[in-house]
Amino acid sequence: NAGVMQNPRHLVRRRGQEARLRCSPVKGHSHVYWYRQLPEEGLKFMVYLQKENIIDESGMPKERFSAEFPKEGPSILRIQQVVRGDSAAYFCASSPDSPGNTIYFGEGSWLTVV
Amino acid sequence: DQQVKQNSPSLSVQEGRISILNCDYTNSMFDYFLWYKKYPAEGPTFLISISSIKDKNEDGRFTVFLNKSAKHLSLHIVPSQPGDSAVYFCAPTGANSKLTFGKGITLSVRP
Numbered sequence: 001n002a003g004v005m006q007n008p009r010h011l012v013r014r015r016g017q018e019a020r021l022r023c024s025p026v027k028g029h030s031h032v033y034w035y036r037q038l039p040e041e042g043l044k045f046m047v048y049l050q051k052e053n054i055i056d057e058s059g060m061p062k063e064r065f066s067a068e069f070p071k072e073g074p075s076i077l078r079i080q081q082v083v084r085g086d087s088a089a090y091f092c093a094s095s096p097d098s099p100g101n102t103i104y105f106g107e108g109s110w111l112t113v114v
Numbered sequence: 115d116q117q118v119k120q121n122s123p124s125l126s127v128q129e130g131r132i133s134i135l136n137c138d139y140t141n142s143m144f145d146y147f148l149w150y151k152k153y154p155a156e157g158p159t160f161l162i163s164i165s166s167i168k169d170k171n172e173d174g175r176f177t178v179f180l181n182k183s184a185k186h187l188s189l190h191i192v193p194s195q196p197g198d199s200a201v202y203f204c205a206p207t208g209a210n211s212k213l214t215f216g217k218g219i220t221l222s223v224r225p
Contacts, residue, residue: 004157006157031211033212033213035213035215040217041217042118042203042215042216042217042218043158043203043205043213043215044215045212045213045214048210048211048212056210056212059212091157091158093213095211102148102160102163103148103160103207103213104160105150105157105158105159105160106157107156107157108155108156108157110155
């Protein structure tokens with residue numbers, strides 16, 4: 001998948017704990033996207049970031065979810081006080097420029113809340 | 115509000131025959147259309163794309179057709195191979211650069 005690295009691949013959290021998902025984009029890509037896939041559903045857009053900026057967070061739940069893409073280091077999707085409904089596959093993607101360029105996805109992080 | 119519809123959840127074809135996967139959209143602001151292929155427990159893999167200024171794009175066994183007036187696109191795979199068995203997502207985008215995914219079509223290619 002063109003070098004987008006996500007970790008952890010699998011994460012189990014108890015209700016009320018915090019989940020942090022990390023994403024390193026393809027080298028040279030400055031645009032990062034997070035998507036979530038619930039069972040039997042397509043991927044849903046969550047947030048679009050460039051270095052140090054949130055460009056579009058229209059798909060992010062209003063509470064408990066946040067994302068960042070710092071100047072140095074990976075992008076982080078943070079979910080506070082997780083609930084069972086947060087259990088899903090979270091995919092990160094990156095692109096070198098926008099719009100019209102192909103967006104490459106990572107392998108995904110599977111969050112299970114017990 | 116489903117902007118992208120892949121109305122057939124599954125498709126089964128014989129190896130060597132043509133697979134045709136359809137996608138309809140409602141948002142006229144979409145101007146770039148991508149198809150992704152996804153295996154279980156893996157991320158989507160880019161397959162082929164088409165710009166709104168074209169009506170056809172071909173890459174090997176894969177061809178995508180776009181009918182802008184009907185807001186319809188289709189992916190043709192010929193000849194189909196067992197390794198093509200996967201979930202296929204139609205994912206248009208526009209100036210805001212975010213992809214909008216359909217629910218996907220599960221393709222099974224029988225040997």
